[in-house]
Amino acid sequence: MGLNFAPISIRRLGPAAHAARGAFAHIAKLALDIALPTLCISCREPVDGEGVCAACWGKLSFIERPYCPKLGIPFVYDPGPELLSMEAIAAPPAYAKARAAVRYDEVARTLVHQLKYQDRTDLAPIMGRWMARAGRELLADADLLVPVPLHWQRGFSRRYNQSGALARVIARCSGVRLQGDALRRVRATAQQVGLSRSQRSSNVQGAFQVSPxxxxxxxxxxxxxxxxxxxxxxxxxxxxxxxxxxxxxxVSVLVFARVVDAPRAPI
Structure with missing residues (x-):
């Protein structure tokens, strides 16, 4: 008479099996960490846990108050509530407010370029969490998150939209609904890099449309x-x-990094 070996589920084995499974998972993770240590998301040096190494962390310039309540441009001193930057007064934008997690400096530039051009989608979670923290005020009252879209030709060559990757993380952190296809880029535009302010405005004029x-x-x-x-x-x-x-x-705006030319005083 042959023996009938039926599979035994871990649930039937009880608490001891669950403990064994947990121990095995811990050992497997430890072995993987030894074989493949966690690296700094900027310089790729080994670090403990996730994130950036101490050297790169010291180079990141997180934007904190005081800043322009409309544009989020950091001020050199606290002028009191509701005083605007020169930029917000001279050329008020269509959007109500803008917030950014960090200044666009050396480390921030590295992170953005790796996410955008080098398929480093693994950077999106930590960058998106920093953005969710910086944009708490905007997200508290928001109904929708809408990423800036790519033109389909650029999306095809790049394979993913970095703004969409960041928006997905922010949606998970904040609970605000993501509507990734609300906007579409109806006209291919040149890269904005190297263009003047007026050229940038002309370049994107009429380039976006809400999907019908x-x-x-x-x-x-x-x-x-x-x-x-x-x-x-x-x-x-x-x-x-x-x-x-x-x-x-x-409409408000939340970005990972913003260019800040120099410390600003309010007027």
């Missing part, structure tokens, strides 16, 4: 646009104008 089948999702909603870098703000301003034309109630 998403108009009902946009109307009356408070929307946060998500992008990787804010330089002059031309791209996100063009996106905001498209959303406002589609009857969005309010």
């Amino acid at each position: 089948d998403r108009l009902h999702e946009v109307q009356g909603r408070r929307i946060v646009i998500v992008d990787d870098v804010l330089t002059t703000g031309a791209t996100v301003d063009a996106c905001a104008r498209a959303l406002l034309r589609a009857k969005a109630a309010e």
